[in-house]
Amino acid sequence: MDASIGPWHRTRCLLYFKIIFLFFKxxxxxxxxxxxxxxxxxxxxxxxxxxxxxxxxxxxxxxxPGSFTHYxxxxxxxxxxxxxxxxxxxxxxxxxxxxxxxxxxxxxxxAPPGVELWVWFLPTVSxxxxxxxxxxxxxxxLFCASLNFMDSKSTVLPRWSFRPMGLASEYYSFDxxxxxxxxxxxxxxxxxxxxxxxxxxxCLSRVGLATLLNAMKLYDSYYSSLGIHVxxxxxxxxxxxxxxxxxxxxxxxxxxTISSSGYQNWQLRSLFGDPLTSQCPLASISKVYLDKAHLQxxxxxxxxxxxxxxxxxxxxxxxxxxYAVWDxxxxxxxxxxxxxxxxxxxxxxxxxxxxxxxxxxRFITGFGLEKGGITSIIYNNLDTNLTxxxxxxxxxxxxxxxSSITITNHGIVVKPYKIHYVPGKxxxxxxxxxxxFRLRPHSVTKISMQFERAFLKWTEYPPxxxxxxxxxxxxxxxxxxxxxxYTASPQTSSxxxxxxxxxxxxxxxxxxxxxxxVSLPTPDFSMxxxxxxxxxxxxxxxFGSIHNLTTRRxxxxxxxxxxxxxxxxxxxxxxxxxxEIVAELTASESVDQKNExxxxxKKKEEMG
Amino acid sequence: MIFAIxxxxxxxxxxxxxxxxxxxxxxxxxxxxxxxxxxxxSRFWFNYxxxxxxxxxxxxxxxxxxxxxxxxxxxADDMACNPRNPxxxxxxxxxxxxxxxxxxxVEVDYxxxxxxxxNFIRVLTGRLxxxxxxxxxxxxxxxxxxxxxxxxxxxxxxxxxQDSEEISSVELxxxxxxxxxxxxxxxxxxxxxxxxxxxxxxxxxxxxxxxVASSKVGEDSLSHxxxxxxxxxxxxxxxxxxxxxxxxxxxxxxxxMDQFFKVCPRIQCQSTVSxxxxxxxxxxxxxxxxxxxxxxxxxxxxTETLNLQDxxxxxxxxxxxxxxxxPPKSGVQPLSYAxxxxxxx
Numbered sequence: 001m002d003a004s005i006g007p008w009h010r011t012r013c014l015l016y017f018k019i020i021f022l023f024f025k026x027x028x029x030x031x032x033x034x035x036x037x038x039x040x041x042x043x044x045x046x047x048x049x050x051x052x053x054x055x056x057x058x059x060x061x062x063x064x065p066g067s068f069t070h071y072x073x074x075x076x077x078x079x080x081x082x083x084x085x086x087x088x089x090x091x092x093x094x095x096x097x098x099x100x101x102x103x104x105x106x107x108x109x110x111a112p113p114g115v116e117l118w119v120w121f122l123p124t125v126s127x128x129x130x131x132x133x134x135x136x137x138x139x140x141x142l143f144c145a146s147l148n149f150m151d152s153k154s155t156v157l158p159r160w161s162f163r164p165m166g167l168a169s170e171y172y173s174f175d176x177x178x179x180x181x182x183x184x185x186x187x188x189x190x191x192x193x194x195x196x197x198x199x200x201x202x203c204l205s206r207v208g209l210a211t212l213l214n215a216m217k218l219y220d221s222y223y224s225s226l227g228i229h230v231x232x233x234x235x236x237x238x239x240x241x242x243x244x245x246x247x248x249x250x251x252x253x254x255x256x257t258i259s260s261s262g263y264q265n266w267q268l269r270s271l272f273g274d275p276l277t278s279q280c281p282l283a284s285i286s287k288v289y290l291d292k293a294h295l296q297x298x299x300x301x302x303x304x305x306x307x308x309x310x311x312x313x314x315x316x317x318x319x320x321x322x323y324a325v326w327d328x329x330x331x332x333x334x335x336x337x338x339x340x341x342x343x344x345x346x347x348x349x350x351x352x353x354x355x356x357x358x359x360x361x362r363f364i365t366g367f368g369l370e371k372g373g374i375t376s377i378i379y380n381n382l383d384t385n386l387t388x389x390x391x392x393x394x395x396x397x398x399x400x401x402x403s404s405i406t407i408t409n410h411g412i413v414v415k416p417y418k419i420h421y422v423p424g425k426x427x428x429x430x431x432x433x434x435x436x437f438r439l440r441p442h443s444v445t446k447i448s449m450q451f452e453r454a455f456l457k458w459t460e461y462p463p464x465x466x467x468x469x470x471x472x473x474x475x476x477x478x479x480x481x482x483x484x485x486y487t488a489s490p491q492t493s494s495x496x497x498x499x500x501x502x503x504x505x506x507x508x509x510x511x512x513x514x515x516x517x518v519s520l521p522t523p524d525f526s527m528x529x530x531x532x533x534x535x536x537x538x539x540x541x542x543f544g545s546i547h548n549l550t551t552r553r554x555x556x557x558x559x560x561x562x563x564x565x566x567x568x569x570x571x572x573x574x575x576x577x578x579x580e581i582v583a584e585l586t587a588s589e590s591v592d593q594k595n596e597x598x599x600x601x602k603k604k605e606e607m608g
Numbered sequence: 609m610i611f612a613i614x615x616x617x618x619x620x621x622x623x624x625x626x627x628x629x630x631x632x633x634x635x636x637x638x639x640x641x642x643x644x645x646x647x648x649x650s651r652f653w654f655n656y657x658x659x660x661x662x663x664x665x666x667x668x669x670x671x672x673x674x675x676x677x678x679x680x681x682x683x684a685d686d687m688a689c690n691p692r693n694p695x696x697x698x699x700x701x702x703x704x705x706x707x708x709x710x711x712x713x714v715e716v717d718y719x720x721x722x723x724x725x726x727n728f729i730r731v732l733t734g735r736l737x738x739x740x741x742x743x744x745x746x747x748x749x750x751x752x753x754x755x756x757x758x759x760x761x762x763x764x765x766x767x768x769x770q771d772s773e774e775i776s777s778v779e780l781x782x783x784x785x786x787x788x789x790x791x792x793x794x795x796x797x798x799x800x801x802x803x804x805x806x807x808x809x810x811x812x813x814x815x816x817x818x819x820v821a822s823s824k825v826g827e828d829s830l831s832h833x834x835x836x837x838x839x840x841x842x843x844x845x846x847x848x849x850x851x852x853x854x855x856x857x858x859x860x861x862x863x864x865m866d867q868f869f870k871v872c873p874r875i876q877c878q879s880t881v882s883x884x885x886x887x888x889x890x891x892x893x894x895x896x897x898x899x900x901x902x903x904x905x906x907x908x909x910x911t912e913t914l915n916l917q918d919x920x921x922x923x924x925x926x927x928x929x930x931x932x933x934x935p936p937k938s939g940v941q942p943l944s945y946a947x948x949x950x951x952x953x
Contacts, residue, residue: 137739137740144715190688190689191697220696240943418951479948
């Protein structure tokens with residue numbers, strides 16, 4: 001290449017090369033970090049939560065597409081999608097099972113059953129609806145999920161419930177035009193979703209914590225949830241620049257009491273199939289945390305194996321907490337493996353479990369297939385008033401009566417501070433409702449609303465229409481003054497371990513209620529076939545009888561005519577011989593002709 | 609009588625075993641890439657066997673070298689994580705649980721309600737919306753060999769999708785013709801396991817299609833056996849024996865399509881496996897099975913030597929030691945996190 005161009009050009013080329021080299025040198029610095037963490041939390045109910053979090057931080061920003069050129073730890077498959085569709089923040093969760101707030105407290109990452117996706121787009125996007133539909137298609141290919149069903153019929157623009165989790169100006173974060181929310185409560189989550197999720201990890205699933213993620217074990221559990229969370233975060237303490245943070249989370253809840261006959265004992269090998277034998281060499285932090293909150297409250301003697309490297313006591317809100325910490329690298333260099341195990345000296349005692357401060361229940365009311373209702377019950381066990389935002393998205397075929405929305409607290413009607421209501425449109429938009437109201441201390445607040453079931457068109461029914469139709473979870477957002485049962489990491493930090501240094505006094509809580517299954521008036525799909533059969537039968541009967549009536553001649557038989565016994569016997573024998581029957585017919589015809597006049601008179605009588 | 613059948617069975621098995629693949633040179637296939645479109649058209653738990661069928665073929669083509677990016681897998685219902693499955697995240701083709709055909713790295717491209725006749729025809733003919741991701745497209749060209757496998761409930765001239773709609777043999781034949789006109793394939797191997805399966809390829813009129821069906825018109829294709837632990841039939845006869853054959857095929861194997869057509873004789877299948885070769889230009893006896901089930905990898909050798917940097921090596925300066933590449937901006941408003949709760953508490 002150099003030989004073909006002149007010396008002057010060559011020097012200029014070299015200069016360019018130097019500039020490019022310099023540019024690359026800047027970007028070749030380790031401007032990204034990766035960390036793998038696992039939080040283990042045994043519950044009073046016997047189950048154990050394992051929450052994996054893989055965090056990649058990169059000095060790049062989707063607002064500057066030029067920074068997404070030289071990938072090292074950040075997955076390119078996802079990075080390309082974020083840049084192309086100008087995504088500011090993306091939160092995707094794929095969940096199987098329902099999180100039991102009453103028994104398990106609050107999860108580190110809250111997610112409804114099925115799939116939930118909410119995205120904040122950059123303000124530079126011109127046509128957000130189009131970008132959103134392209135984005136969900138791209139993500140559906142990336143995660144093997146039917147996200148392409150998140151069309152305009154199931155997408156909403158929540159006004160208050162979803163704020164950006166990362167860096168954002170106040171002006172931007174109050175403008176819900178830039179955000180889209182959608183959920184598919186029916187979506188099934190299985191190995192085919194875990195496979196692409198694992199492929200985004202820099203160490204894949206060959207080394208490090210991800211080696212524990214064995215699909216056959218993960219989906220044989222009470223609850224399992226995959227998450228992808230992308231947001232801009234502060235690069236430095238001064239926060240003049242932003243980095244991009246990718247959090248890949250996986251929560252799974254097992255019940256070890258089933259396999260250990262009533263004991264809460266478990267070890268990594270029994271739950272995940274293998275102990276941990278390696279550390280991801282690209283990870284700067286590889287740690288396992290165990291929340292000892294429940295272990296200390298129970299009266300059983302609990303032994304942890306191996307001894308934790310560190311025990312951290314800290315206070316979060318007013319809550320005193322203890323984390324046992326294992327450093328995976330240190331453990332493996334010492335023991336070649338980390339087969340974390342817990343041993344209890346007695347069987348589990350099932351007792352009353354202290355529920356978390358705020359939790360909810362939601363169900364369908366009414367009977368029949370014409371009308372129905374949705375009722376949510378929100379419990380507040382705190383001594384203080386709480387302001388809550390309640391968000392409900394209802395498919396268009398459940399026509400909501402706005403006038404029927406009532407909030408009551410022990411029989412007293414609660415007036416909402418604010419209401420945001422977007423009525424649905426048939427086959428175009430779903431019903432969207434956001435209510436802001438007060439939860440009184442130590443009280444139960446009930447929200448109820450009525451709807452009417454619509455008729456769908458023949459082709460709109462899914463193949464399994466008789467199974468019913470799913471309704472999204474309702475979302476309740478509030479701010480707790482205390483961190484009781486609260487495990488989410490603080491907003492300003494990226495790592496699970498940062499919870500131990502959290503000194504905030506307010507804890508934002510978002511919780512998802514149950515999804516609902518509603519049956520709609522479903523036609524009998526074999527009806528057209530039945531109609532054809534029935535119609536044909538009727539036609540055949542009518543046509544046949546008319547045909548008979550119009551083409552046959554009626555014969556009057558003279559009952560007085562005596563037939564001798566011999567003749568009767570003869571007739572019996574004759575009947576089976578066709579030739580003779582024909583002969584008989586011709587004989588009778590001749591008889592007919594004789595009696596024609598008689599018949600005519602008889603017919604006249606019938607018709608008259 | 610029974611003895612005679614047994615004798616004929618044993619002799620037929622013997623002939624299959626002793627017939628070594630001919631050593632003569634095979635006709636050049638002339639294809640440069642391989643694709644597979646694998647369709648399970650049945651929903652509902654009692655059709656577990658159809659999902660096992662399609663995953664059996666998926667497992668085989670993946671093992672023989674077709675990458676996930678070149679496989680379009682359509683599965684109409686979720687069996688692996690179905691609440692009724694006592695062994696979650698697995699689909700076995702056998703009551704003895706020999707082979708978990710679902711595997712640990714499956715990628716399903718179309719699933720659930722997405723498996724429709726419309727989507728299937730669109731995938732074949734390439735008439736998809738511009739935003740469809742690459743993993744859901746059949747990006748084949750005139751040098752592609754495509755394996756099309758279908759399974760479900762069918763009848764004379766149709767295959768049901770999700771128990772709510774059906775594709776007719778004429779529609780399928782027209783789709784293949786459209787593919788041929790658009791130069792979307794070089795050769796197609798069409799394989800179908802359903803009742804009266806032969807009727808689905810009788811209407812084909814496009815060149816270079818080789819087809820095999822599990823049963824003749826008027827015959828039912830039957831399932832192989834039931835797993836009492838799951839409570840449903842786990843696989844269909846034809847696919848069961850086809851998988852048994854394919855499990856013994858290695859990527860370098862010289863087994864031919866003709867040998868594959870002899871899989872599952874009437875004694876095993878209880879239906880007559882039917883073959884159509886008149887549209888196909890080559891001799892099935894000289895067509896190796898990996899032309900459709902395997903993958904061609906064209907390797908070009910370079911004479912130059914490329915030096916690649918070790919990307920995992922420690923860089924000369926770490927984040928702490930290196931001077932900040934940019935001086936901290938002065939006078940710039942620091943960024944802040946958005947407030948999560950926009951209401952007064």
